[in-house]
Amino acid sequence: MRLPLFMESETLEIGYGQPWARPPEAVYDPVPVRSYLGGDLDHTFNFESSSLETRIFGGHLEDEADSLGQTVDVELRNITGLTTNWTDYAWIFRGVYAQLRASVGSVGGPINLGQDEKAEFMGLGMSYDDGAWLLMSELTRVKVDGVFQNTDSAYITFGRRIVEVTPYITASWIESKDNFKRDGTPLDVLDVRRQAYSLGFRWDLVSSVAMKFDWTHARGFGNTTGGLIGNQLGGSYDSTDVYTVRLNAAF
């Protein structure tokens, strides 16, 4: 099952359902796993012109994930969480909390970022969509005991639908909050700080097919790699530009 940590968790593999070329990395990348084995219980309260959905979920997962260009084993045990979602069908407000025990990398292996560490995830989200104007924003916090990064991140997107074309702008930010734990160790490559600005548009070409164009400029890495694979501390690069053209279809 899909970990319901984000507003767009359920559409992560359905780019067609999203306005962006890619979900903002600052918020969507710090949790490198997507799906768990477990169950959830969901109830929706319907009111006159709004609804409130609550869900509790629990389970575990074992997966491989990429961390700075290396493949690491990730095991999350005893996942328990709660999401709540209120909407009046234009505005959506969302909250999520989850806790678990995390093991990242393996004991005695080349990478060990912690075994059975207590971890927490907190997120707030809001969106507005009246068919013409679009606003989306999420604020998330990842806390893991041990050396794995604790990060705070956020993004905000504005968009406007003009017939088949939806231009958007996004600003996002991520920062690790526990750099002192890795000071003077090789693991200080895990420190991250980055701001990114995106300008893009979605173009609904024909029914069920959308083309997306995006230019993202990232900067403000401070004394970190900015979370960029291949970048070095102290900065071979202090900014980067990413251009994306993407074709999404739904069947």
Next chain:
Amino acid sequence: MQTFSVKRSGGPDSITKQQVRNIYLNRSSQMPDGQRAVAFELAPGNSMRDEFNELITERSDAWLQSFWSRQVLTGKGQPPTEMSSASGMKSVVSSTLGSIGYLDSTLVDDSVKVALTPED
């Protein structure tokens, strides 16, 4: 000029614009008389469909496509069944319990009941 038709026998006598909107945007699955709603629509490109979306859902085809792909893939519901013609719409509405569809008022006959005639 369009009207909203429901099954002749057993359907509600009237429905509000907001109730129709809620059914077509997956916010409600009930007809005013408590029956489970079964909505029908015409295929994209049909001018009646465009008029309906302009007047009732107030959403573009592109928005609706994206909306329904999300609803389907996240298990929240299925879009209204598409009919290729107005006469097909009329016959399926007249024979389906809890059904609702839209028709040009000139096509209305005894097989269906007009529950709403929106004013623009």
